[in-house]
Amino acid sequence: MSRIPRRPPIVGRYTLEEVALAARNSGMPLEALRHDVTPAGLHYSLIHFDIPHLEAQSWRLALGGLVERPLSLSLENLRGMRTRTLRVTLECAGNGRAQLSPRYPSIPWVEEGVSTAEWSGVPLRDVLGAAGLRPEAKDIVFHGADRGIERNVEHSFSRSLVPQDALREDLLLAWAMNGQPLPPQHGFPLRLVVPCWYGMASVKWLERIEAIDRPFDGVQQAHSYHFRKVAGERGVPCRLMRVNSLLAPPGVPDFYTRQRMLNAERVEIFGRAWSGEAPIARVELAVNGAWRDAELDAPAGGYAWRGWRAAWDAAPGEHELSCRATDAAGNVQPLEPPWDVTGFGNNAVQRVAVRVV
């Protein structure tokens, strides 16, 4: 295998590689915040390697390692088990990366790496129960079918969860998204969905679940997806989504700059807020830095973003709109991006420039 150079952080212009990754990994257009459930075609997608070509007929899910009864399950077997549907907001841990400088060379999300879907499938714990986890099982590894090279190591995209996390009732092995079979880019035919966690935990194109007697040391688990202040430090694993919020930019955009134009009148600013750590407790809207409370819509279950709205009497001139959410654990969005070498967990408040005429 040829040697792949290390990636030093970038100041300044985007590289061709970043643009190519951005084109492959589409974000959710912010106007789609209007949908309670993001239509599948507008849901952001993040794909490290290639989308694997899997056939429902020949595909099987293997369960092995430290289990009493190794299993091989077809899609039909899984669909025949207890089914739950959950509305879940997923956000990429790298969302907001492009707002940092220097930025890490990876998918340059600005703020669009978040969406909400209704996932249907069998609770993971039912499937683990059918296989019977042995008491020596310390970690459960979820292997995707997609393969590639990162940090000079060829591997399939695999992540693990300790039994305590994996056995929660709200994790799904999902075979449907918004009532339809999973689209290829979202994990056909089966994916894991881990509510409240950053998206990397929700392994797509699931092929094999393996219980092991030690912490999994795969690239995507032990090296990637860690918060790090300096390169090379051990870091803290990314887990729950930090409190965050977005507003649907009002008015109409300038095509190239996305600068917003709107008429001087009363407008309703609408957006969504979410946190993997606790329910949303408060959302504020700022016009030119003056904060005031927005009105919260009813919560949409324990795992989905919450709508909010605020009226604004738009007066002629240049303005900056911002929103800031607080969760019930007291976490509040920072005004500036928290520093992270690879650009994970940027939940700084969004800033939208508007011109009122």
Ligand SMILES: Nc1nc2c(c(=O)[nH]1)N[C@H]1C(S)=C(S)[C@@H](COP(=O)(O)O)O[C@H]1N2
């Ligand atoms: N097999 C596999 N699963 C994966 C990934 C991947 O590249 N391969 N990307 C992960 C990341 S980083 C995110 S943010 C979510 C994105 O899910 P989505 O594309 O359905 O929005 O999938 C996760 N599951």
Ligand SMILES: [Mo]
């Ligand atoms: Mo991600």
